[in-house]
Amino acid sequence: MKELINWLADPIRSFPIFTVLFILMMKYYRVVGTKKFAWGFTIISIPVVLWFATDPNFWLIITWPDNIPISILIVAILFFTWFSLYRCAVNDQRLDDGLCPEEALPENREKVWCWPNLVYTELFAIIAGTIFLIVWAIIFKAPLEEPANPTWAPNPAKAPWYFLGLQEMLVYFDPWMAGVVLPGLVVVGLIAIPYIDTNPKGNGYFTYKERPIAIWGFMFGWLVLWIYLIIVGTFLRGPNWTFYGPFEYWDFHKVVSEYNVNLSEFLWVKWLNTSMPSNLIMREMLGIVLTGLYMFVLPPLIAASNFGKSIIEKTGQIRYYIYITLLLVMMSLPIKMVLRWLFSLKYIIALPEWELNL
Amino acid sequence: MSEVKQHLNRREFFSYLSVAWITFSAACAGLLTLAFRFSYPNVNFEPEMEFLAGTPSDYEEGVDERWKNGFGVWMVKQEGKLVALSNICTHLGCIPTWMPAELKFKCPCHGSGYYMNGINFEGPAPRPLERYKIGMTPEGKIKVDKTKIYRYEKGQWDHPNSFIQV
Ligand code: FES
Numbered sequence: 001m002k003e004l005i006n007w008l009a010d011p012i013r014s015f016p017i018f019t020v021l022f023i024l025m026m027k028y029y030r031v032v033g034t035k036k037f038a039w040g041f042t043i044i045s046i047p048v049v050l051w052f053a054t055d056p057n058f059w060l061i062i063t064w065p066d067n068i069p070i071s072i073l074i075v076a077i078l079f080f081t082w083f084s085l086y087r088c089a090v091n092d093q094r095l096d097d098g099l100c101p102e103e104a105l106p107e108n109r110e111k112v113w114c115w116p117n118l119v120y121t122e123l124f125a126i127i128a129g130t131i132f133l134i135v136w137a138i139i140f141k142a143p144l145e146e147p148a149n150p151t152w153a154p155n156p157a158k159a160p161w162y163f164l165g166l167q168e169m170l171v172y173f174d175p176w177m178a179g180v181v182l183p184g185l186v187v188v189g190l191i192a193i194p195y196i197d198t199n200p201k202g203n204g205y206f207t208y209k210e211r212p213i214a215i216w217g218f219m220f221g222w223l224v225l226w227i228y229l230i231i232v233g234t235f236l237r238g239p240n241w242t243f244y245g246p247f248e249y250w251d252f253h254k255v256v257s258e259y260n261v262n263l264s265e266f267l268w269v270k271w272l273n274t275s276m277p278s279n280l281i282m283r284e285m286l287g288i289v290l291t292g293l294y295m296f297v298l299p300p301l302i303a304a305s306n307f308g309k310s311i312i313e314k315t316g317q318i319r320y321y322i323y324i325t326l327l328l329v330m331m332s333l334p335i336k337m338v339l340r341w342l343f344s345l346k347y348i349i350a351l352p353e354w355e356l357n358l
Numbered sequence: 359m360s361e362v363k364q365h366l367n368r369r370e371f372f373s374y375l376s377v378a379w380i381t382f383s384a385a386c387a388g389l390l391t392l393a394f395r396f397s398y399p400n401v402n403f404e405p406e407m408e409f410l411a412g413t414p415s416d417y418e419e420g421v422d423e424r425w426k427n428g429f430g431v432w433m434v435k436q437e438g439k440l441v442a443l444s445n446i447c448t449h450l451g452c453i454p455t456w457m458p459a460e461l462k463f464k465c466p467c468h469g470s471g472y473y474m475n476g477i478n479f480e481g482p483a484p485r486p487l488e489r490y491k492i493g494m495t496p497e498g499k500i501k502v503d504k505t506k507i508y509r510y511e512k513g514q515w516d517h518p519n520s521f522i523q524v
Contacts, residue, residue, distance in 0.1 A: 151430040151445060153453035155466035171468045171482055175450040240455070241469035241481075255460055258471070258480040352448075352485035352511045 002055065006245025011232055012341040015334075018228050025085070026216060029208055033089030038082050055247045061235050065140040070161050070234050077227060081219075087206035101205035155239050155252075164233030165226050171241065172336045174347065174357035182329070186221075189326045196319050213311070221330050260346035263287045280351055287349035291358060294332075299324045411500040414440060414524040421456050421474060431490060431502055432456065432463075436475060439521040442490040442502045443476050449483040463487070477510070486510040489520045 008014060025032050052058050062071050091101040102108065145154075159167045169178040201210040208215055236243055238250040261270075267286045268276045277283050299321055302308040312320045339345040349358040366374070409429055417440060422433040430453075432443040447454050452467035462479075463472040470481030477486045491506035500522065508520035515521075 149427070151427050151453060153455075153466055155455055157452055157466040167468065170450060173482065174484055179450065240464045240466055253457070253459060260480055260482075346482070347484065350484065355484075357484045 002245075002247040006248050009236055009245045010243055011236070011337070014232070015224075015228070015337065019224055019334075022220065022224050025081075026219065029085045030089045030092070032082065033085035033087075035086070038086070041082075052246070057249050058246050061246065065143075066158070066161060067234055068140065070230065073161075074227075074231065077223075081223070084206060085208070088208035091206050092209045095207065095209070101207065103205040156237060156241055158233070158237075161230065161234060165229035168229040168233040168237070169333060172333070172340050176355065177358060182333070185326065185329050189330075192322065192326070196315070196323050198319075199314065217327060217330075225330065225333055258344065260340070260344045262346050262350040263290075263348045264350060266343075266345070280353060284349045284351060287347070287358065291349060295325070295328060298328060407504045409502055410495070411442070411502050413498060414500060414522065417524075421458075423456060425502075426456075429502070429504070431504070434474060434476070435524065438524060440492070440500070440524045441476075441521045442492045442504075444488040444490060444504075444507065446488070447483060448478065448485045448487060449481070454487075489515060491519045492522055493519060494522060 008017065031037060053062070061067060087102070091103075094101060158164065166178065166183060169182065172178070173182070197214055199211070199214070201207065202214075235246060238244040238248075238254075239252045242254055242256050244250055244254070263286060264276060264283050268274055268283070281288070302324055303312060303320060308320065308324070311323065315323070336345075336348075339348075347357040349356065351357060406429065409425070411425060411431075411433065417433055417435045419435050422435070425431045425433060426445055430445045432445055434441050434443050445453055447465040447467065447470055449465065449468060449470050452465050454463040454465040454470070454472065457464050461474055463474075463476075465471070465481065465483070468482050470478060470483035472478050472483070472487055475486075476489070478484070486509075489508040489510075491503040491508070493501050493503070495501050506519070508514035508517055
């Protein structure tokens, strides 16, 4: 059983599994978003988690002081995801029945004073937060390590937990892409949401069926591409950034043989059986063409499809193109990950001479 | 003597003002200089950029780690050539570990792997490790100069200064 879970947890398998679970959850949100489901899930998961925790290796990983916030975070995310789906399901049912959403009921629209209603809550939250942090600081001591040494790195060298998703992303990309371009676009994209998404549906109330595209796009990026990668980076990566299953001992000498090949080598050496051309652009032609197709030909193609047409109709050309570009950039991450797993593909465009790799 | 001035006239006021203002600016400038100085370390632990690395006969075939902690250099002797390999991962600049059993360098940050000669083969590293300039002094000592690097993908590993024949 433990062997099986270790085997399944490898990103090659757990990523598709996680994606499928995500799709199921979104599709059957009216089932997931019920109190019955939540209780059932909790009752089933408690013995499972306890059983997991009896394994010494798993226990070691989750009680590692750095990792405790992530365990808390996972529980919180599970709860809030369920909670929003629950509210969506309730509201959508009401909308189906021709009623107004719950939030629009007269008793929920009633206004209260900021003082004392809000300020008291805030005061309480501040005190609770402070106490929590103090207790935390007393229980889990920050380790005092040796002085910084520019010629030595800890193994595994892990970023702070909120960056572990990025660090996991860096396994598949050049530092320029995963360290600068993609995070930059994530930030820009999040800032741009209110300008791209001018649809007033869902303002001030939970709903799923009125906003499927927005919800799918956001939740996929958030849960599958960010949270999942943080979990992998935290719990499943050990020395040398090698994959270790949740019940696996972190053996420093675990060898995973892996040989990554650039797309240009695939093309020239494997498929055409010649040597690589010396002209750089020529050498990377296939990758450049594919990237060009993906970024510049795909958007107009999608625009001609029903999906694209409906978006353009609602938002207009410019908003559509910004949206679709951001979406394509986001999807490049899972695409690249899958290509790496299936074909050991290193870079689609590999121009280390110019510090440019995709 | 009869006229005891009660008030400053305009001219005096301005001279006082300029003295005060100059003092104030000088104090601020001094403070800033101190703050600026403070941001530089008193002792610098940066490895030296140039060092003498013994004689060629000190090295056995394979990877030698004796200069790694002090200077960030692996001495690799292979096929009659001795090279000074940089220990900075070409992906994002972590410090890989030499794994003698597996005969490879492995980076702890994102898992890049390099062969003994520095060529990358696994993980995200886009190019091989860099070589530093290496040469002999007239006294027969090896001298490594880290200010000059030689990159494989640019075809610089054939350069006579990028290795010494042993
Ligand atoms: S820094 Fe070495 S693999 Fe990323």
